Amino acid sequence: MKTALKVNGRTRIVDAPGDKPLLWVLREELELSGPKFGCGQGLCGACTVLLDGQAVRSCSTPLSAVGKAAITTIEGVGASEVGQKVAAAWVDQDVPQCGYCQAGQIMSAVALLSANPRPGEAEIDAAMSGNLCRCGTYHRIRAAIRQAVTGQVAGSLNPGGDHAG
Amino acid sequence: MPAETDRRFVLKALLGAGGALVFDIELALGAAPAAPAAAGEPAARLNAFVRLHPDNSVTITAKNPEIGQGIKTMLPMLIAEELDVAWEAVKIEQAVADQALFAPQFAGGSMATPLNWLPMRQAGAAARAMILAAAAQEWSLPVAELSTLAGDVLHVGSARRAPYAAFAAGAVRQAVPAATALKLKDPADFTIIGKPTKGVDTPAIVAGKPLFGIDTRLPGMLHAALLTPPVRGAVLKSHDAAAALARPGVRKVVALTRLGEADAPVDALAVVADSWWTASEARKALQVEWDAEGRDRHSDASFAAAARTAHEGRPQAVVLAKGDAATALAGAARRLAATYTYPFVSHATLEPQNCTALFHAGKLELWAPTQMPGGGQDLLAKTFGLAPADITVHITRSGGGFGRRLQNDYMVLAAAIAREVPGRPVKLLLDRQEDFKLDFFRAAGFHRFEAGLDADGRLVALRDHLVTFGAKGKPGRGADLPANLVPADLVDHVDLGQTVLETNIPLGWLRAPGSNALAFASQGFLDEVAEAAGLTLPDLMLQLLGTGRLIPPPAGGRGPGFHTGRAAGVIREVLRLSGWSGARKGRGFGFYFSHNGYFAAVADVAKGEAGIRVERVWIGGDIGNTIINPLNAEQQIRGSVIEGMGHVLSGLKVPVDGGAIGVANFDSYPLPRIDAVPPIEIGMVRSDFPPTGLGEPAMPPAIAAIANAISSLTGQRLRSLPYAES
Numbered sequence: 067m068k069t070a071l072k073v074n075g076r077t078r079i080v081d082a083p084g085d086k087p088l089l090w091v092l093r094e095e096l097e098l099s100g101p102k103f104g105c106g107q108g109l110c111g112a113c114t115v116l117l118d119g120q121a122v123r124s125c126s127t128p129l130s131a132v133g134k135a136a137i138t139t140i141e142g143v144g145a146s147e148v149g150q151k152v153a154a155a156w157v158d159q160d161v162p163q164c165g166y167c168q169a170g171q172i173m174s175a176v177a178l179l180s181a182n183p184r185p186g187e188a189e190i191d192a193a194m195s196g197n198l199c200r201c202g203t204y205h206r207i208r209a210a211i212r213q214a215v216t217g218q219v220a221g222s223l224n225p226g227g228d229h230a231g
Numbered sequence: 232m233p234a235e236t237d238r239r240f241v242l243k244a245l246l247g248a249g250g251a252l253v254f255d256i257e258l259a260l261g262a263a264p265a266a267p268a269a270a271g272e273p274a275a276r277l278n279a280f281v282r283l284h285p286d287n288s289v290t291i292t293a294k295n296p297e298i299g300q301g302i303k304t305m306l307p308m309l310i311a312e313e314l315d316v317a318w319e320a321v322k323i324e325q326a327v328a329d330q331a332l333f334a335p336q337f338a339g340g341s342m343a344t345p346l347n348w349l350p351m352r353q354a355g356a357a358a359r360a361m362i363l364a365a366a367a368q369e370w371s372l373p374v375a376e377l378s379t380l381a382g383d384v385l386h387v388g389s390a391r392r393a394p395y396a397a398f399a400a401g402a403v404r405q406a407v408p409a410a411t412a413l414k415l416k417d418p419a420d421f422t423i424i425g426k427p428t429k430g431v432d433t434p435a436i437v438a439g440k441p442l443f444g445i446d447t448r449l450p451g452m453l454h455a456a457l458l459t460p461p462v463r464g465a466v467l468k469s470h471d472a473a474a475a476l477a478r479p480g481v482r483k484v485v486a487l488t489r490l491g492e493a494d495a496p497v498d499a500l501a502v503v504a505d506s507w508w509t510a511s512e513a514r515k516a517l518q519v520e521w522d523a524e525g526r527d528r529h530s531d532a533s534f535a536a537a538a539r540t541a542h543e544g545r546p547q548a549v550v551l552a553k554g555d556a557a558t559a560l561a562g563a564a565r566r567l568a569a570t571y572t573y574p575f576v577s578h579a580t581l582e583p584q585n586c587t588a589l590f591h592a593g594k595l596e597l598w599a600p601t602q603m604p605g606g607g608q609d610l611l612a613k614t615f616g617l618a619p620a621d622i623t624v625h626i627t628r629s630g631g632g633f634g635r636r637l638q639n640d641y642m643v644l645a646a647a648i649a650r651e652v653p654g655r656p657v658k659l660l661l662d663r664q665e666d667f668k669l670d671f672f673r674a675a676g677f678h679r680f681e682a683g684l685d686a687d688g689r690l691v692a693l694r695d696h697l698v699t700f701g702a703k704g705k706p707g708r709g710a711d712l713p714a715n716l717v718p719a720d721l722v723d724h725v726d727l728g729q730t731v732l733e734t735n736i737p738l739g740w741l742r743a744p745g746s747n748a749l750a751f752a753s754q755g756f757l758d759e760v761a762e763a764a765g766l767t768l769p770d771l772m773l774q775l776l777g778t779g780r781l782i783p784p785p786a787g788g789r790g791p792g793f794h795t796g797r798a799a800g801v802i803r804e805v806l807r808l809s810g811w812s813g814a815r816k817g818r819g820f821g822f823y824f825s826h827n828g829y830f831a832a833v834a835d836v837a838k839g840e841a842g843i844r845v846e847r848v849w850i851g852g853d854i855g856n857t858i859i860n861p862l863n864a865e866q867q868i869r870g871s872v873i874e875g876m877g878h879v880l881s882g883l884k885v886p887v888d889g890g891a892i893g894v895a896n897f898d899s900y901p902l903p904r905i906d907a908v909p910p911i912e913i914g915m916v917r918s919d920f921p922p923t924g925l926g927e928p929a930m931p932p933a934i935a936a937i938a939n940a941i942s943s944l945t946g947q948r949l950r951s952l953p954y955a956e957s
């Protein structure tokens with residue numbers, strides 16, 4: 067079945083069954099391997115992409131459900147101002163350990179800040195709690211989101227760091 | 232040929248201690264220049280690790296697998312420091328597996344720092360010495376009058392300065408200096424070591440670039456999904472693949488049976504298709520019958536019953552008999568006894584196991600997220616009857632390791648599938664359920680402790696009988712009771728023994744193997760002992776540690792041993808950091824020594840709306856005189872604490888019933904999430920010892936501190952992990 071998708075600002079035609087999860091359409095048909103496979107059941111968030119700005123788990127979103135929605139993957143995160151800020155903060159704070167979860171983390175953070183430009187601590191935790199990080203980079207995820215909000219490089223960079231106070 | 236001699240020497244060093252890890256690694260620095268540079272490559276190859284480019288940038292080879300421990304950044308930092316170049320001028324390239332050239336290439340045991348601290352710096356220093364020798368020739372000056380600064384050669388006398396690249400051609404012709412002739416930097420002059428340095432792949436990760444094993448993409452590549460029996464180790468009896476093969480896109484169904492020993496004992500069916508999704512879905516159409524005979528009798532209930540019976544008798548094997556524990560216990564003024572238990576635990580790397588393999592003209596090429604590429608090469612050679620030289624392993628970034636990828640079963644499975652489609656690369660990817668099923672688990676265990684206190688409340692006798700798991704009376708990986716269980720070294724009369732139960736569940740090393748479970752059990756019991764003696768656990772530990780001295784490792788053990796002064800130092804540091812002022816409800820303490828690292832932790836827990844949560848953790852550590860990359864050190868320590876929280880409080884356990892595991896995905900294996908994560912404060916003690924590793928030793932004491940804090944909060948001793956609200 068041929069389907070037209072709007073991905074990272076471009077229209078792409080894919081030939082795939084309607085029940086194929088968007089994750090595998092992106093990874094296999096469109097060679098966008100930024101979104102990751104972690105659980106396949108909406109439990110880990112590694113596959114998170116944006117559909118019209120909303121964070122969705124692409125592993126549990128069939129191709130047929132995408133419709134005309136604009137898809138943003140990590141590869142296209144720089145197209146929005148919020149996306150740029152978040153990605154820059156992620157580099158500044160050196161968030162990744164293994165890095166496998168980070169594309170999903172970043173997309174969830176972008177969705178959060180697009181809807182709520184000044185989230186509080188509890189709102190950050192709530193919005194990010196669908197994204198597992200097996201390595202435990204959570205302190206820096208919080209720090210990077212705060213940096214994206216305030217524009218200030220707040221130090222998680224010293225031991226004790228961001229939560230020392 | 233000197234290069235050949237060097238290679239042989241390194242191999243000997245590697246295999247020296249019967250496969251055991253050795254600290255003295257000598258690099259075959261002479262071997263690399265003999266290797267021709269790649270065609271058209273303008274770079275000068277000074278040794279296996281350093282290539283100098285005409286624009287004066289440098290490519291440094293990162294030899295070890297990167298699994299999130301930061302090694303791809305850290306080892307090149309050591310080389311760049313002694314090469315004396317600016318970090319900004321360094322490009323990093325991941326090595327392929329070639330232990331003859333690079334010396335050991337593995338991620339495990341927190342060994343990369345102690346093994347490579349000297350050799351990597353020597354690799355940089357040797358390249359620098361060759362550049363200096365070339366400059367001295369070119370300028371007709373004594374080499375002693377030359378110095379270097381950030382990638383330039385300097386002659387102060389004549390105010391001459393030129394970039395390294397100007398001497399590249401001469402440098403490659405220089406004799407490779409002997410390691411002993413190299414002068415390494417005074418640590419006071421370090422400009423890279425000790426500086427917070429971001430991960431070299433961070434920008435690529437944030438940009439979503441393909442870096443991981445799962446991202447491997449090759450022309451003509453096929454995809455494979457795996458189906459294994461519910462009962463681990465069951466045998467394939469019969470199958471019918473017709474319906475699966477009839478699906479569009481499905482190429483083949485491969486029956487994998489008896490693929491060799493140890494690391495790949497699984498029977499499985501693999502569906503090979505044009506897309507992984509197609510392959511994965513087609514598994515549903517497979518008709519299959521497994522024979523679980525003899526494997527399905529294992530269950531948690533039978534394990535617990537066997538452990539109870541074992542605890543009533545003597546251990547199968549004595550681990551340590553020191554003094555006369557029986558008499559000391561009999562004559563003790565006060566005796567305590569308790570049983571501590573913990574479950575099987577899974578690695579659950581976020582990137583499921585995967586590997587891409589290509590069989591072509593009798594040669595095998597793999598792209599593998601593995602912690603042990605050389606081990607994988609050996610295993611494949613044995614399994615498929617190939618010469619190791621005919622097996623190329625490309626080391627991809629790993630989406631987490633934690634010890635899972637020390638086992639290379641998935642490389643064997645991928646190669647076996649690829650053998651059926653020669654000339655086509657095949658990527659095998661396990662889905663989450665299969666990834667859990669095929670894990671090599673942290674062993675469950677049952678400890679029966681006894682302690683005797685004298686009239687003054689001093690701990691004079693200690694006994695521990697561990698009922699553990701393994702085969703044929705031998706404990707599995709990371710499942711044994713070591714003779715240096717903390718605090719056996721510090722007590723006069725000690726009996727340690729173990730009994731091994733059989734299980735069909737394979738065992739593997741999980742981050743801080745052994746110690747992650749032993750710390751919970753032994754520091755928990757010691758907390759009870761302290762209470763009985765009217766002390767807090769840190770007070771008891773400080774009393775037991777006594778004056779600072781070095782206790783050598785037990786017979787057959789490796790490493791420099793246990794220094795009581797360093798242990799006391801980190802305990803004092805964490806007490807200071809946490810503002811410790813004695814026992815307090817909901818506060819717990821834990822100390823452990825593992826992987827040559829000394830760590831102590833204090834944790835506060837409280838009852839919240841959704842049950843007990845960790846409010847704050849303080850952790851003090853000593854890994855020697857240098858923290859090579861403080862930015863990464865902080866990550867490793869926090870990650871260890873968070874993983875430890877998972878063991879105690881998140882409900883992580885792998886139940887076994889009828890030989891099958893009771894975990895299928897992250898809903899039944901609830902890893903800690905961001906909303907459970909407390910502030911974690913770190914204090915590092917710099918002691919005057921060479922640096923050791925940091926991937927593991929922070930986790931065991933964190934587990935103990937959190938568990939002891941829960942005991943303190945509830946007033947009920949937590950003797951079984953994970954904590955479950957009663």
Ligand code: FES
Pocket residue numbers: 102103104105106107108109110111112113114123124125126
């Ligand atoms: S892979 Fe989609 S949520 Fe885990």
Ligand code: FES
Pocket residue numbers: 162163164165166167168198199200201202203299581630631
């Ligand atoms: S960085 Fe490894 S899973 Fe998050």
